[in-house]
Amino acid sequence: MAKVTDMVLWDKPGEKVLLLGNQAIARGALEANIAVYAAYPGTPSSELTDTMAIVAKKAGVYMEYSTNEKVAFETALAAAWSGLRAMTAMKHVGLNVAADTFLSSVGMGVEGGFVIMVADDPSMWSSQNEQDTRVYGKFANVPVLEPSSPHEAKEMTEYAFELSEKFKHFVILRTTTRTSHARGDVVLGELPEEIKQGKRKFGKFNKDPNRFVDVPANARKFHPIILEKIEKIREEFNNMPFNWIEGDESAKVGIIAPGLAYAYVKEALHWLGVENVKVLKLGTPFPVPYGLLEKFMDGLEKVLIVEELEPVVEEQVKTWAYDRGLRIPIHGKDLVPRVYEMTTRRAVTAIAKFLGIDVPLDYGELDAKYNKALEIVPPRPPSLCPACPHRNSFYAIKKATRARGIYPSDIGCYTLGLLPPLNAVDTTVAMGGSIGIAHGLEIAQHGSMSEEQRKKEKKIIVATIGDSTFYHTGLPALANAIYNRSNILIVVLDNLVTAMTGDQPNPSTGQTPHGMGKRIPIEDVAKAMGADFVEVVDPYDTKKTYEVMKKALEVEGVSVVVSRQVCALYKIGQMRRRGEKWPIYYVDEDACTGCKVCINAYGCPAIYWDEERKQARIEPSMCWGCGGCAQICPFGAFKPVEEGEE
Amino acid sequence: MKVKEYNIVIAGVGGQGVLTAANILGWAALHAGYKVRMGEVHGMSQRFGSVVSYVRFGEEVYGSMVPEGKGDVILGFEPVEALRYINHLRQGGMVVVNTKPIVPVQVSMGKARYPEIDEIKKIVEEDFKAKWIGFNAEELAIKAGHVVTTNTVLIGALTQIPEFPLDAEHVREVIRLSVPPKAVDINMKAFDLGIEAAKEILGL
Ligand code: SF4
Ligand code: SF4
Numbered sequence: 001m002a003k004v005t006d007m008v009l010w011d012k013p014g015e016k017v018l019l020l021g022n023q024a025i026a027r028g029a030l031e032a033n034i035a036v037y038a039a040y041p042g043t044p045s046s047e048l049t050d051t052m053a054i055v056a057k058k059a060g061v062y063m064e065y066s067t068n069e070k071v072a073f074e075t076a077l078a079a080a081w082s083g084l085r086a087m088t089a090m091k092h093v094g095l096n097v098a099a100d101t102f103l104s105s106v107g108m109g110v111e112g113g114f115v116i117m118v119a120d121d122p123s124m125w126s127s128q129n130e131q132d133t134r135v136y137g138k139f140a141n142v143p144v145l146e147p148s149s150p151h152e153a154k155e156m157t158e159y160a161f162e163l164s165e166k167f168k169h170f171v172i173l174r175t176t177t178r179t180s181h182a183r184g185d186v187v188l189g190e191l192p193e194e195i196k197q198g199k200r201k202f203g204k205f206n207k208d209p210n211r212f213v214d215v216p217a218n219a220r221k222f223h224p225i226i227l228e229k230i231e232k233i234r235e236e237f238n239n240m241p242f243n244w245i246e247g248d249e250s251a252k253v254g255i256i257a258p259g260l261a262y263a264y265v266k267e268a269l270h271w272l273g274v275e276n277v278k279v280l281k282l283g284t285p286f287p288v289p290y291g292l293l294e295k296f297m298d299g300l301e302k303v304l305i306v307e308e309l310e311p312v313v314e315e316q317v318k319t320w321a322y323d324r325g326l327r328i329p330i331h332g333k334d335l336v337p338r339v340y341e342m343t344t345r346r347a348v349t350a351i352a353k354f355l356g357i358d359v360p361l362d363y364g365e366l367d368a369k370y371n372k373a374l375e376i377v378p379p380r381p382p383s384l385c386p387a388c389p390h391r392n393s394f395y396a397i398k399k400a401t402r403a404r405g406i407y408p409s410d411i412g413c414y415t416l417g418l419l420p421p422l423n424a425v426d427t428t429v430a431m432g433g434s435i436g437i438a439h440g441l442e443i444a445q446h447g448s449m450s451e452e453q454r455k456k457e458k459k460i461i462v463a464t465i466g467d468s469t470f471y472h473t474g475l476p477a478l479a480n481a482i483y484n485r486s487n488i489l490i491v492v493l494d495n496l497v498t499a500m501t502g503d504q505p506n507p508s509t510g511q512t513p514h515g516m517g518k519r520i521p522i523e524d525v526a527k528a529m530g531a532d533f534v535e536v537v538d539p540y541d542t543k544k545t546y547e548v549m550k551k552a553l554e555v556e557g558v559s560v561v562v563s564r565q566v567c568a569l570y571k572i573g574q575m576r577r578r579g580e581k582w583p584i585y586y587v588d589e590d591a592c593t594g595c596k597v598c599i600n601a602y603g604c605p606a607i608y609w610d611e612e613r614k615q616a617r618i619e620p621s622m623c624w625g626c627g628g629c630a631q632i633c634p635f636g637a638f639k640p641v642e643e644g645e646e
Numbered sequence: 647m648k649v650k651e652y653n654i655v656i657a658g659v660g661g662q663g664v665l666t667a668a669n670i671l672g673w674a675a676l677h678a679g680y681k682v683r684m685g686e687v688h689g690m691s692q693r694f695g696s697v698v699s700y701v702r703f704g705e706e707v708y709g710s711m712v713p714e715g716k717g718d719v720i721l722g723f724e725p726v727e728a729l730r731y732i733n734h735l736r737q738g739g740m741v742v743v744n745t746k747p748i749v750p751v752q753v754s755m756g757k758a759r760y761p762e763i764d765e766i767k768k769i770v771e772e773d774f775k776a777k778w779i780g781f782n783a784e785e786l787a788i789k790a791g792h793v794v795t796t797n798t799v800l801i802g803a804l805t806q807i808p809e810f811p812l813d814a815e816h817v818r819e820v821i822r823l824s825v826p827p828k829a830v831d832i833n834m835k836a837f838d839l840g841i842e843a844a845k846e847i848l849g850l
Pocket of ligand 2: 387606622625
């Protein structure tokens with residue numbers, strides 16, 4: 001079992017390996033001889049970027065963690081304009097950030113292949129909304145390719161570059177959580193010589209202001225060109241290798257299955273034991289190739305489209321059928337739910353209903369039993385790690401505001417501060433949104449109050465935002481708040497790493513995957529922008545942190561407290577790798593009074609309640625030794641154990 | 647003998663090494679010549695929340711998630727987590743589970759109750775007609791040398807269940823190759839302790 005990142009660079013064509021969908025895409029990009037890769041991490045896309053980060057230098061690929069998706073998009077786009085093969089990757093909501101550049105530049109096209117990998121998250125396992133990127137593809141008239149397995153993801157990535165180059169057009173490679181985070185057997189292909197030798201490739205930008213300057217006179221010419229391209233691509237897709245018709249040719253019923261839905265449809269048909277159906281496997285949910293559709297529809301009496309989320313394929317098929325005067329029943333979202341992810345159960349249920357047959361399992365009975373079982377299952381939402389510095393920051397904020405503040409927060413691990421016992425997150429909208437929301441709340445709550453009234457009724461507003469998020473989209477919001485004389489406290493939870501998506505570096509880290517970049521301290525930025533109060537604290541020092549928060553709250557204007565302490569998960573990971581030990585804590589039974597402050601106000605997951613003795617306890621295998629509990633316990637019951645843990 | 651399809655559901659708490667265990671089984675299946683599909687959790691849900699991984703292999707497998715009612719075995723790293731995904735188990739399946747609880751914060755706060763192990767076992771056996779192979783794997787891991795080998799103990803036990811399609815020695819080899827060299831010995835010991843525990847429970 002070799003290291004995955006090694007396998008991604010293996011020069012062993014034909015070898016079968018087990019890869020994550022995202023890693024398979026990285027391999028596909030290398031097989032396609034990619035030259036430039038830029039992205040901002042976001043679940044479920046992150047491992048593609050992380051894999052690139054590790055292999056880039058060896059493969060001669062320029063790779064960067066950009067500060068946000070828009071910047072990443074522009075970096076890769078410019079490389080593609082220079083004739084290089086370039087890629088950017090993001091999660092679905094990341095495309096919203098890049099949307100401005102994306103929609104404005106699509107008409108300019110590219111010279112080198114340009115692939116935009118977007119990972120959607122149906123069911124929102126790790127996201128703030130459920131959006132279907134295929135709709136963006138349709139909106140922008142950019143073709144969308146969607147793989148049905150990790151191996152196909154690799155092959156399709158290579159094809160995406162070729163397609164992009166052929167039409168000088170953008171190509172979206174869309175995955176969902178279950179493709180990006182599925183592992184499957186992948187057969188390695190050939191790596192190009194340049195990648196094997198790690199030779200960095202350079203391009204050439206040929207000036208053409210009529211093309212690359214988006215003044216109205218030029219832009220006006222683009223729109224018809226885009227539409228023309230997309231129709232040509234629709235033609236092309238009639239014969240692309242990831243679209244095909246299979247099954248019983250004489251069947252009277254047909255199922256259309258785009259992307260990953262194909263896997264579920266196959267599984268469902270297999271399980272149902274149904275054979276007399278025709279299946280249209282679609283690797284291109286947009287644009288749907290009409291020629292292939294025509295061939296598929298020939299002789300069918302009814303059709304079902306099994307697709308996840310929005311009826312993107314369904315609408316195209318129905319429009320096409322209407323224009324043809326084809327009047328057969330076309331089912332889709334009437335049988336397949338429009339929200340949350342596809343499952344085999346959903347596919348089986350929809351297909352059984354469509355065919356008028358029984359489902360193979362009594363789901364009613366299963367649900368009844370399962371619901372009964374769930375009655376005794378306690379909830380276990382994710383939580384801030386043991387020793388997470390954010391817990392201390394939230395604890396200090398709550399204490400300094402006497403829990404009477406409003407707490408807008410942002411996107412990152414710290415959103416988990418929402419959960420009891422901290423309850424220190426009142427709003428989260430989108431990356432960088434906390435500062436803007438805090439400013440808006442301040443205007444709404446106090447904007448027109450008299451000085452006197454304000455003193456009496458003032459609601460304290462404390463925004464929390466992470467280091468990476470601060471650089472992602474927090475900067476313009478901070479400028480806005482300072483410029484407009486807001487009166488808010490902004491606590492930047494600086495753990496020196498982009499923790500939630502897997503410890504990627506950012507400007508506050510300074511480090512890049514390939515060595516030192518230039519570190520930008522957050523306090524310097526806040527000071528330069530003109531914040532009225534700026535201080536840095538170590539949240540592991542709970543008393544000092546509380547005092548600084550108190551002081552900051554007394555200041556009129558925008559206060560910025562940078563709460564800096566390295567991410568505990570990151571730190572423990574590093575220590576484990578180096579074989580180092582850390583102190584662990586235990587509860588002194590004589591000192592613990594059972595006041596439960598550690599559980600009801602602090603909430604480190606390593607601390608649990610001993611029902612029999614009515615005392616707190618520490619689960620030693622979970623304690624990461626920060627000493628936070630020892631500082632917040634009013635009776636000094638938490639003490640370090642002599643022996644360290646590995 | 648090749649199986650058409652075999653489905654393993656691995657349930658636990660983020661940080662317990664669920665993913666590592668899934669990977670080991672996935673590679674063992676790949677080496678055995680099967681088609682493999684695995685589904686896993688990333689991002690925020692990994693932070694001490696409930697996590698589940700799926701390992702599917704056989705001659706024909708498609709999706710990366712084990713469908714409801716189709717799991718052959720649930721490998722539970724923690725007792726309530728095994729129960730949380732019980733809807734994925736088929737009738738007459740198996741539950742191989744570490745009986746050492748990890749108490750959620752909500753329970754400590756008095757906002758939820760942690761069930762008795764026997765209550766869980768009863769539901770598994772009576773409602774789901776499944777076989778329960780429960781033991782304190784953490785204790786055995788500590789005996790082997792380190793608490794982090796808990797997943798190795800569980801994998802060892804898993805290889806002993808009737809009709810398990812992967813060869814135990816084969817799985818052991820994958821573990822040997824995937825753990826750091828200095829951890830090989832304690833992992834091998836943990837694997838053996840898992841095998842013994844399962845044998846004892848199964849009366850082998
Ligand atoms: S990963 Fe880091 S930032 Fe996230 S909860 Fe754990 S310790 Fe905190
Ligand atoms: S020292 Fe206390 S607060 Fe820190 S990780 Fe251990 S139990 Fe949790």
